Amino acid sequence: DIVMTQSPDSLAVSLGERATINCKSSQSLFYNSNNENYLAWYQQKPGQPPKLLIYWASTRASGVPDRFSGSGSGTDFTLTISSLQAEDVAVYYCQQCYSGTWTFGQGTKVEV
Amino acid sequence: QVQLQQWGAGLLKPSDTLSLTCGLSGGSFRGYYWSWIRQSPGKGLEWIGEVNHSGSTNYNPSLKSRVTISLDASKTQISLKVNSVTAADTAVYYCALRGPWYDPWGQGTQVTVS
Numbered sequence: 001d002i003v004m005t006q007s008p009d010s011l012a013v014s015l016g017e018r019a020t021i022n023c024k025s026s027q028s029l030f031y032n033s034n035n036e037n038y039l040a041w042y043q044q045k046p047g048q049p050p051k052l053l054i055y056w057a058s059t060r061a062s063g064v065p066d067r068f069s070g071s072g073s074g075t076d077f078t079l080t081i082s083s084l085q086a087e088d089v090a091v092y093y094c095q096q097c098y099s100g101t102w103t104f105g106q107g108t109k110v111e112v
Numbered sequence: 113q114v115q116l117q118q119w120g121a122g123l124l125k126p127s128d129t130l131s132l133t134c135g136l137s138g139g140s141f142r143g144y145y146w147s148w149i150r151q152s153p154g155k156g157l158e159w160i161g162e163v164n165h166s167g168s169t170n171y172n173p174s175l176k177s178r179v180t181i182s183l184d185a186s187k188t189q190i191s192l193k194v195n196s197v198t199a200a201d202t203a204v205y206y207c208a209l210r211g212p213w214y215d216p217w218g219q220g221t222q223v224t225v226s
Contacts, residue, residue: 040213049206049217050157061215093157097212101172102147104157 002026002096006105013110019081021108023094028074029057031098038098041070041079044107045090053092054079086112114139116218118207120192124225130194134207134218141165141187144211148181148192151220152203162210163190197225 003026013019029038037057042050052061054070057077067082081088089112094105120132134146147162161171161181169181180193194201202225207218 038212042214049208049220050214051217052213052215055213095157095213097210100159100170102159102210104159106156 001101002029002098002103004094004096004103004105006092006094006108008108009106010109010111013081013084013112015086015112016083019084019088019110021079021092021094021110023072023077023079023105025075025077025096025098027098029077029096029098030074037073037077038096039070039072039077040095040097041068042093042095043088043090044093050093055097081110084110084112114141114209114216116207116209116216118205118218118221120205120221120223122222122224124197124201124223126198126225128197128225130192130197130201130205130223132192132205132207132221132223133189134192135189137188141209144209145170146183146190147208147210147214148190149206149208149214150203151206154200155203158203160192160194160205199225201225 005024007022039057041054044050058070069080071078091107091109093107118134142165145162148160163169163181163183167183178195204220206220208214
């Protein structure tokens with residue numbers, strides 16, 4: 001199985017400041033045939049299912065504010081919230097879509 | 113847009129069979145895999161298994177011996193059965209469409225084994 005490791009486990013950020021979450025995979029998620037990284041990011045608020053934020057490592061899902069951005073390639077990826085808003089308090093997960101067994105990171109809790 | 117709604121029993125005793133259903137509305141899942149995922153404090157988000165439009169299934173090897181996912185004839189509902197549950201199966205269970213990322217998700221069902 002591909003192991004996904006996020007860091008940090010939690011972080012506290014002031015409103016309006018930048019939040020950065022890292023995700024590392026145990027093997028490359030880059031698919032040569034289409035030049036895409038099979039990595040997605042999700043946001044989960046209490047009592048709700050995860051919500052897709054980013055796919056292909058850097059493409060925002062429909063309706064996702066542009067303060068959310070994804071970057072990275074191969075085995076190292078980053079989710080950045082450029083200016084934290086109160087509604088961004090949540091747990092964030094990365095997930096590899098490269099090969100089954102589909103696996104998730106352990107989550108990063110973002111607080112104010 | 114496509115929406116998923118799930119239902120099923122939430123309180124089980126050890127050795128019972130967990131049974132959940134997920135229904136799809138607002139579209140088709142052709143071209144996707146319809147999946148079950150669970151979330152527990154101890155193990156985080158764990159993929160259970162999936163079925164495609166042809167009825168072909170894939171399972172997490174760690175659960176494969178106890179899990180069955182099936183697709184109904186109308187292809188608008190899937191079911192999850194987990195045999196011989198223990199306290200370790202206590203979790204919130206979600207259905208979701210994968211293609212290749214998970215979107216949308218069902219609302220989740222808390223299943224407690226006690």
